[in-house]
Amino acid sequence: MQNFKELGVPDELIQGITELGIQKPTEIQQRAIPFLMEDGSDFIAQAQTGTGKTAAFGLPLLCKVDPKRSEIQGLIIAPTRELAKQIGKQLFRFTKYAEHKIFVEVLCGGDNIDRQAKALQRPTHIVVATPGRLLDLIKRKALTLVSVKHLVLDEADEMLSMGFKKELTTIFGLTRQRGSTWLFSATIPDAIHALVKDCMGPGPQVMKVDKSHVVNRDIDHQYAVCMRDEKTDFIAKYLKRRKEERGLIFCRTKEGAIILGKQLSKLGFAVAVMQGDLTQKERDTVMRSFKKERFQFLIATDVAARGIDVEGLSFVIHHQLPEQVEYYTHRSGRTARAGRTGISIALVDPRERNKIARLEKELGLDFDRIH
Known part of the structure; x- marks a missing residue:
């Protein structure tokens, strides 16, 4: 196991990530950083949330x-506002002890676009953006991408599934002068x-990354066999035992x-629901309330949970297992962050036990089977 210094990361950045518990x-x-630090040419990585x-x-x-150089040199595109x-936020934390300040602006829908345009008048080195809001600001001539040298696409498969192919193609065209493109995706479909x-x-x-290495080894993986109409009762009994612990239910x-x-x-649990029909304002309200611990538990669908990052989650419950193995990794990776341990519990009916064997x-x- 190499450490970050051996990977070529400067001490000032190591100090920042160490403070985060990394x-x-x-x-x-281990595999990406040396290549991107030394070579940095076009790069594709298959990597799930939590890796x-x-x-x-x-x-x-x-x-x-x-x-x-007070110009935009790096551009990171993400599918959702939350991500x-x-x-x-992570880039800001990484650079806490950097000798020379690196300025990062986040541009996404749901925030005041005039305020974002004004912020871009300040020196900006890296922009993190959702595709639609980035192009809206470009149309307003609030920024230009002519100085971008490095383009990063995070969760590229999700952006394509959300219908952003046209926007991504436009962004590629506006950054033709870039020296490298780094693409990160949980899956590598034909698109x-x-x-x-x-x-x-x-x-x-x-x-x-080999599938056997993408799951956090600090997670205790469990399953329970129960019929569909028994799942709510099982979850309720489990939540009662968790007392002050917080968790995510998929x-x-x-x-x-x-x-x-x-x-x-109705059973008295403080729960919030995150699902795809919520407006951005409603999503923000739910996440803000959950992060401020006004709700103890969050229920979410896979798509709605993209980009959710809440510290200190003790467990993840899978009301139903996802169809794709990669989505199980996405889900379970929400717990056991920053060196902590966590639990991932899958609820399966008797006919689905083969899915556990597959995982x-x-x-x-x-x-481990629990009752």
């Missing part, structure tokens, strides 16, 4: 920025291959999330 590089960090990908691209990007803000072929240079470095559909939220609320085989995990 002591040992994850596999994606430390923000540091994997964020630390090399910070090192490549010249603080003496963009999370990335911006990603087409995007790479159309918009990236030939022969990008491709890195795929449902496969928005209807299921809403129903479960109503059921648990054990593909991810190299051992699941």
Whole structure:
């Protein structure tokens, strides 16, 4: 196991990440950081939430920025407002002890666009943005991308599934002078291959982290066998035992999330629901309330949970297992952050026990059955 200094990360950045509780590089960090620090040409990495990908691209990007040049040199595109803000917050924390200040602006929908345009009049080295808001500000001539040298796409598969292909193609066209493109994606579907072929240079470095290494080993993976109509009762009994601990409950559909939220609320639990039909303002209200601990538990669908980053979650419950193995990694990675331990519990009916065996085989995990 290499440390961050051996990977080439400067001491001033190491001091910042150490304060965040990040002591040992994850596999994606060990493999990506040296390449991006030294070479930094076009790069594709398959990496899930919870694997430390923000540091994997964020630390090399910070090192490549010249603080003496007050122009946008790095551009990070994210699919959701929550993820963009999370990335911006992490970069700010990484540079806490940097000798020369690196200025980062986060541009996303839901925030006042006039205020964002005014903020861009200050020196800005890195922009983190959602595709739509970035192009809106470009149309207003609030910023230009002519000086961008490094373009990063985070959760590229999610951006394409959300219908941002046209916007991404436009952004690629506006940054033709860039020296490198770094693409991070949980999955590499055909749409990603087409995007790479159309918009990236030939022969990008491709890195795929083995599935057995993407799951945080500080997570205790468990499962319980129960029928569908028994799941709410099981969850209620489990939550009662957690006392002051906080957790995230995943449902496969928005209807299921809403129903479960109503059921648990009637039983007296302080729960909030995050699902795809919420407006940005409603999403912000839910997340702000959850982070301020006005709710103890959050129920969410996979799409709605993209970019959610809440510290101190003790457990994740899967009301239903997702269809894709990668989504299980996304979900369980919400707990056991920054060196902490956590629990991931899957609720399966008797006919789904083969799904647990599949997860054990593909991810190299051992699941303990609980009752």
